[in-house]
Amino acid sequence: MPDALNPTRKRIIDAATKLFYAEGIGRVSVDAVAEKAGLTKRTLYYHFQSKDDLIAAYLDARDQPNLKQMAGWFESEEGGPDRKVQAIFSNLARVARHPKWKGCGFLRTAAELAAMPGHPAIKVGARHKANFESWLADEMANRGLLEPKTLAREIVLLMDGAFSTMLIHRNADYVEAAGHAAAVLIRSRVPPADAAN
Known part of the structure; x- marks a missing residue:
């Protein structure tokens, strides 16, 4: 059910x-x-059946709401894809500045289960990250950017790196810096103007 x-x-x-x-x-x-x-x-x-199943269900319940939230931040921002992606990072920084923010639940859970790669929650987390990366690659491709799959992967690396660094330093400025780097990467993938001719 x-x-x-x-x-x-x-x-x-x-x-x-x-x-x-x-x-x-x-x-x-x-x-x-x-x-x-x-x-x-x-x-x-x-x-x-077990606590492991409950942990997987906890992450699974966060999957679609988190993806929908990030897609909403992307869509609501005006301008090109660089500004839209940077808006995701800016909103994540805003959320991270809230006193109750404890980091990315998917990454924190994966860290706790690092010695258990077959755990059902690890599979849920991997699927969530892959879904975000796939969605991002589609958005980059739809906007005609070069190497959209590679670009999406680079942006995910920036995001997850920022999440990890914020857990250590408790400073949301890192996600803002990662958003700036993501925007620079996106601008580097805009096809040359004469390529369409």
Whole structure:
């Protein structure tokens, strides 16, 4: 049954999301998630076979909302693709300046599970990052930029590098700098004017 049609499952995922994002997956027990959801642990295990399945569901629930948010920032910005992509970074910097920001949930989870590459949450995180990269490559191709797939990968590297650096320094200026670098990269991929003739 899809989450939208299963309020108990959604309630568990919502509780897990709050706790896992705030404290990390390793520090949060299944008991804590059940308590936060106002349910018994038995009910939680009825909906999720294991904590690993719950961690994967937590990330999966963040996938489409995160992608939609970034696409919205891109679309709402006026100007060329350089400005549109830089707007994603500027908005991420704004979000990162909020006191409750704890970093990219996908990267933080991957870091906690680094010794478990086959974990279902790692697969969800990899799919999320690949979906963003694919969407970005399509947007770059639609705007006639050169090497759109390579460009999208470079932008993703800048973004994830900025996320990692911000976790260390707690300074959102790094994501602003990465956004500036992404804009420069995009401008370098604009075809020469005479190439169309």
